[in-house]
Amino acid sequence: MRPHPLVYTFLALSLSASTALAEDFPGVRQLMSDEQFREAGLHKLSTGEREALDRWLLHYTVGDAQELRRSNQAVQEAEEAVTIEAAIKSPFRGWDGNTVFQLDNGQVWRQRLRGRYFHRSDDNAVVIRKNLFGFWEMTVTSSGKTVGVTRVN
Incomplete structure (x- = not known):
């Protein structure tokens, strides 16, 4: 056979x-x-x-x-307990669809979801966590704006 x-x-x-x-x-x-x-x-x-x-x-x-x-x-x-607190290196003016974020802790993240946000503050602190679906999200603490991200390095 x-x-x-x-x-x-x-x-x-x-x-x-x-x-x-x-x-x-x-x-x-x-x-x-x-x-x-x-x-x-x-x-x-x-x-x-x-x-x-x-x-x-x-x-x-x-x-x-x-x-x-x-x-x-x-x-x-x-996994659920993982929270990354850092700051985006200056100059940070927000995101525009394919933004790469250099953090002060050495990590590099890339925007994975469409969207735009114009940041007008000197406070670049962010928190990165996994959402309910297991994807990473980055929130700018001063504005509460959130974008989906993936880790590059």
Whole structure:
């Protein structure tokens, strides 16, 4: 009995998707600050060991981590508790559809939702949290204006 042709199509799509994901995955070196990388002792790993860790982390992120996010109460509570408080580096005049926000804590965020806002204050403090749907939102504390964002760095 020969497998249905769709089986081959599915396998090809799965392999190409995982290859593309692996190519886009930044690895632990880029995901962590220099301080975090050293504190974890990862600077002691050989290139091969670090690549093996990156492969494991990629597969974990794609599979097991998603299941933990759905099923583990402690993980869900930890995710909900994440709040980032920072200030946008000056000059900050608002957003216009594709704005990149440089924060004073070193993080970089990009506007992910359309919209415009003109900021007229010297107070650039923001709070970033996940909304009910799991997407990040940034709120300018002085005005209460909120925009959807994604983390760049």
